[in-house]
């Protein structure tokens with residue numbers, strides 16, 4: 440195990456540019472799969488460093504840095520913001536707006552910290568572009584759009600990512616999370632869940648509120664579905680397994696004396712194990728169909744919204760990386776990660792190639808913030824990682840992970 444040489448460490452000027460880059464990206468977020476300006480910015484920065492740059496999957500950007508014979512390693516950062524109204528009060532807060540697919544104008548914020556991922560990836564690329572005497576091989580920087588909707592990795596793969604870019608033997612990625620800034624966390628095996636989302640349209644029969652006998656009330660029917668769906672996790676999933684079934688929206692009706700003719704709800708399912716996923720999804724479909732039949736209603740429409748693959752950290756590669764991080768940061772700064780019920784489409788990039796991948800988290804909070812109680816988490820309008828040492832830890836972790844493969 441060898442330490443990262445001086446040529447791959449940031450100077451003061453680079454650290455200052457890292458912060459400026461981050462603030463620029465933070466103030467200019469874009470919605471998933473609409474990251475046009477962001478992609479232009481990232482491509483221009485990578486081109487100026489001398490990387491071979493190409494677009495992939497619409498707003499995806501790939502930067503290939505070749506430096507002689509050696510291993511090919513992938514590093515991924517995601518690029519999208521969220522439809523969240525920023526309420527951090529920071530002087531670099533976002534005032535951006537965007538338009539959702541259905542035409543709704545919404546505020547946009549980098550509320551998941553993907554700006555930290557992009558800024559640290561750019562600085563990592565800069566370090567490797569400069570310090571070419573101390574490493575050999577090829578690094579593929581994958582700036583992936585649309586993580587929040589589970590569409591970006593898929594779009595890049597379908598657009599021929601791995602036909603166009605050199606094929607890495609391992610792919611790394613990282614995510615900022617609540618935790619002490621300066622620490623990193625990861626674990627072997629299942630790290631994040633599979634997520635499946637659906638929209639369900641329940642068809643009833645509208646009527647006057649005073650004449651329920653002429654109706655099939657979609658609110659009563661939908662409510663029965665919602666309640667019964669809650670029994671899947673408690674009655675059909677073994678207590679040792681983890682699963683979540685959340686109905687995140689339910690809309691029906693406009694007026695108290697009109698029985699509407701339909702109800703629409705959306706649901707989100709999280710699982711770790713493939714068999715548990717199959718059981719839960721089959722139960723959902725069965726309950727929805729059978730509750731409708733019990734009410735004499737037509738078969739409801741179930742539409743796919745998104746699917747996220749599981750995130751699996753290759754055990755052998757993760758063990759190697761944990762050793763590298765312990766050496767880099769000190770053992771006490773490397774925390775044992777625990778599986779989270781969140782989801783990521785990062786895993787799809789490696790599974791499309793059949794190569795291992797490792798994903799880790801880096802903390803974004805000061806000790807004082809953490810002591811005051813749980814800070815606002817990712818996706819909160821108040822999500823505000825402390826800039827340093829969060830950003831430099833992200834750079835250091837990325838540089839070290841790559842150096843463990845391509846270092847001389």
Ligand code: ZN
Nearest residue numbers: 551587817818
């Ligand atoms: Zn997110």
Ligand code: ZN
Nearest residue numbers: 551553586614
């Ligand atoms: Zn995220």
